[in-house]
Amino acid sequence: MKLYIDPITVNCRKVVAGLDLIGADYEEERLSYFGGDHKQAAYTAINPNAELPALVDGDMKLWESNAILVYAAEKMQNGEAYPPDPKVRADITRWLLWESSKWFEACYVYLVENVVKPMLDNTPDKAILDAHAPMFHARAAVLEASLVDRQWLSAGHPTIADIAIASPMHLHGVQKLPLVDYPNILGWIARVEALPCWQKSDPVPHIPPELLAKVG
Ligand SMILES: N[C@@H](CCC(=O)N[C@@H](CS)C(=O)NCC(=O)O)C(=O)O
Structure with missing residues (x-):
């Protein structure tokens, strides 16, 4: 999995902390929020909302930080961070x-x-x-x-x-x-x-x- 983030932002902090809680490994691609990297075509091809973060896993491009948390927890089958009940x-x-x-x-x-x-x-x-x-x-x-x-x-x-x-x-x-x-x-x-x-x-x-x- 590749995670596109700038660690200073609210929703990037969420996925960085959340994926650590879940125990999900990923490769990090760091963008500059203040530099406007998230508005460049290379990134909007992944997240057309021009917002951070986004996750790429194989052919899936996933945006919305909470969807990323749920996906990672289900993929890792982490029943503590996201209990199955x-x-x-x-x-x-x-x-x-x-x-x-x-x-x-x-x-x-x-x-x-x-x-x-x-x-x-x-x-x-x-x-x-x-x-x-x-x-x-x-x-x-x-x-x-x-x-x-x-x-x-x-x-x-x-x-x-x-x-x-x-x-x-x-x-x-x-x-x-x-x-x-x-x-x-x-x-x-x-x-x-x-x-x-x-x-x-x-x-x-x-x-x-x-x-x-x-x-x-
Ligand atoms: N609902 C989205 C919100 C994402 C969002 O607003 N990200 C901010 C950083 S925390 C952003 O990149 N905003 C774009 C901008 O300010 O230009 C999510 O949870 O992923």
């Missing part, structure tokens, strides 16, 4: 869909305003963040309540659901995600951050130091 799979599928339809959107504005804009010498727009906050809190409340009686999202141990949901908040400190009122989320993300697969996929060493210095 239909109810657990349904629960994990629910979290993967919620991440791509709700949670990514809820967290992304903080990444743009508080991380990407400063890196590009622009100022975070407080009005945009204030307008966005109610949506973030409505969705964070769903996650908070779901974690009230559990250490991990599904199955009682780390699965691809935890990796998927953690990814949009992977830089939550510098993103300045307003998590102070969510003790269950904070406890859970600390557990994710202690996982070897999460630590090995840390994007910070891949961010040019001159860009990193611009983020407060």
Whole structure:
């Protein structure tokens, strides 16, 4: 399998950590997100959405990070990271869909305003963040309540659901995600951050130091 990534991005961190949790071997093809490699014809022939990541396995070109996680887990028959019980799979599928339809959107504005804009010498727009906050809190409340009686999202141990949901908040400190009122989320993300697969996929060493210095 060949994985096309830039390790600094949210959805690439997701597949790098997820494939490590799954124990899937792959060859890495590194592209530059800030350099716009994902918009070049060589890559859009693989992912016509011009978005990272993508996976190529033989004649299959697979995009959508959560589909990549499910495919790799099924291919490796990893019953820990993606347990075969239909109810657990349904629960994990629910979290993967919620991440791509709700949670990514809820967290992304903080990444743009508080991380990407400063890196590009622009100022975070407080009005945009204030307008966005109610949506973030409505969705964070769903996650908070779901974690009230559990250490991990599904199955009682780390699965691809935890990796998927953690990814949009992977830089939550510098993103300045307003998590102070969510003790269950904070406890859970600390557990994710202690996982070897999460630590090995840390994007910070891949961010040019001159860009990193611009983020407060
Ligand atoms: N739903 C897609 C989203 C992929 C996505 O948005 N990737 C970002 C990086 S995290 C990207 O490459 N965006 C293209 C751009 O900003 O030009 C997935 O989960 O793979």
